[in-house]
Amino acid sequence: MDYSATPQSAAAAAQPEKRVSHAKAIAAITLGNGLEFFDFTIYSFFATIIGKLFFPVEGQLVQLMLAVGTFGVGFIMRPVGGVILGGYADRAGRKAAMSLTLWLMTLGSAIIAFAPTYAAIGVAAPLLIILARLIQGFALGGEVGASTALLLEYGSDRTRGFYGSWQFVSQGANTVVGSLLGVALASMLSTAALESWGWRVPFVIGMAMGPIGVYIRRHLDETLPGVEDGAASAQGAAATVSSSGSPTTSQPVPNPAGQPASMPARKLFRDHRRSITAGVLTTIGGTAANYIVLFYLSTYAIRILHLPMASALWAAWTGAVVTVICSPFAGRLSDRVGRKPVLWVSRVLLIFAVYPAFMVINATPTVPVLLAVVAGLAVLVTFTAVPNIVMLPELFPRAIRATGMSIVYCLGVSIFGGFAQFFATWLISMTGSNLAPAWYLIGCSVVSLLPLPWMRDMAGKPID
Template sequence: MASIALQKAGLSKRQIITATTLGTALEYYDFTIYSFFAIPIGKLFFPSASPVNQFLLSIAIFGVGFVVRPLGGIVIGAYADRAGRKNAMVLTIMLMALSCALIACAPTYSVVGVAAPLIVLAARLVQGFAAGGEFGPGTTLLVEYASDRTRAYFASWNFAATALGVALGAAVASLINFALPKEAVGEWGWRLPFLLGIFVAPVGALIRRRLEETLSVADQRAHRGNALKAALTTHWRLTVLGTFAELGGSVSIYVMTFYLPNHAVRTLHLSHTTAVLSAVVSALVLFVVAPLAGKLADRIGRKPVLIASRVILLLTVYPAFAWLTAQPSVGLLCALSAFLAIFVAGQIVPVLVMIPELFPREVRATGIALTYVVSASFFGGFSPLIAGWIVARTGNPLAPAWYVAAACAVSLIPVFWLRDRTGEAIG
């Protein structure tokens, strides 16, 4: 099936992977860009608030996108199981282009008043909905395009795309801040990265239209409108196990990628430039290691790679935080970020392919959307907030390390109930 799809599509494996993962990279690119320009956005769209409240309101609007992610995952995942993976992926990337356009062209508060932040809010709702629906069909298509011996490698690229998006976002933000005066960045320069997203998305949509659909017409007819119901009833046990199996990876990546750099600035008093550098380093390591973890999972099995990586991260995260807190420095922050990123990728990639391998084809996109989006949105998306709250409550800067370790320990349990289908044919 996979080789036939590749031949019909007329695309190389590299083009297949690029077309499929472009939307995921764009989502995390936009995530990173917004976080870097939250301060000027807050000043322009909430001018009457205090500087602190401007920042908080700006971040709050961005955080709303996480709230609608599960809805997007459910709706678009079910659409992918009904109308096809390709149609769903074209839809999500065009919705992302729309959200970029709304933010890039949004008039400020001084021009249209309270309508200004409402436009940005609408953009974030659209983007969150699209992002929630992007991962399920994308991962499903990669798994179904791959051969029985390359599924983990193919699926790994959808995770690698998230890291690439973070690295590109940080690089573009740094370039704009370096090339433009501070005043220009605050007035109009912050819009440039979002304009770039507008042009990237349609190109990705055109490439995606060339993909060969992997959902058969018979599957579409037999299960029209029943995918969500099947995932929550017939396959409820797998849905629950998959969600908690992904918990450790979701918490780990958000704490390591988004909390740790801020922790370095606020608690360890390292520079903002240092924090950006550590985020880029960890993102690049994730991008490089993810496909390697996929290849290893195809060779020796999903569970050995997943369990080993999760146990190593569980045992090393607290010593890493303690060492960094005792001897904060740029070099150590980047080194530990790179080290931890290796085992974050090692635990995320195997479970990322195990779940769609276990769902039948007709509910696969819905199943992976439910497990991943719920885990990433609720457990992962709120991890930086929870980690900060734990530090504030306990006064212990090492508390987030215990939070990551606990998440890894809890998410180890459901792995033993999941079947490892390495090398097996799937429907």
């Protein structure tokens, strides 16, 4: 066989064509990703109302545990979505996978938006909520890997941290919008109206925004070799190039590992088990911090500190704004000094700061104190989460990057992030201490530091 493709031509095929500027590409990826996270996380802001309407058991704490437990149910399907949709992104292209995840997320939001309550249809009501969360979790499991891989593949060796940071910017932006919407609804509507129909409004908005996200992403350039705009299945390498420079499709370049690219998950678990283990352990600390500080503290303020719902939701807004502002700086810093130093310092500082922070908000349970504590913790969360999420796709080659990123991220997030609110509430119930969530976060952060010395820092180095 005569394979005339050169390393230079294959590398060129691996890069996105310059039809779309990188600024527009980042905006399109970020907006679509933010829409999916909006649909997924808005549930957390209305967990107390959903618990009352769909889980009518005795005791507010038990209702809250069931509601946030259902929030965590969505994370069970994330690894499944990571394997299936991440593999799809490594075969059919990043764009095709990201369009599919948006449609699935829209379906999940529609089910929640129009689900009858327990009073109307009995036990079928919570089952519908669980079904919707499973669909959303499945979708988001594939979205994170595909969108993060695409962001990094648009970047260069010296800018991947900055480009990857926009994954976290999009998550923070959705929280900003979601919390503002929650505050507006809680402020403008009576309690009866909010519990009757007001809580459904964000899910209707999220459902309607799905098609918009699909349209915006149509103009992105594909970065997977052998795939044109996500319409064809990639074979794991660039198409052959004739001596005249025109592409041909008669013979694919053989996979160096001898493994068909149509089976990315098998190749991943066969050849990259150490990377998977290290990535999952490292992710535990970042995801626990993210969901405790940016999401759970709003619910904690309502149920434990007994602050008004509208006031407590400002905590989520504050944390999200800090995340949006700090993420690009964290990405830039990781490009300059390396991923590992930024992650080490910020995560150790977070370990020492979180327990005093919970002591302060319990000693002085006021809105200004809560917002100040959340803002301080959010800075540390951002600087530990951004280099973490950039390191994960850097662990894997391009042909299996979306699958690898999806599986590693989703395994770490599924239990320790998705059920972080449930574990925190359960620990309060078991210990009787309002400070118990801090110990959960400290434990996760310590465990997440263990594999870091053995992980490669790819800042400034080629990954393809």
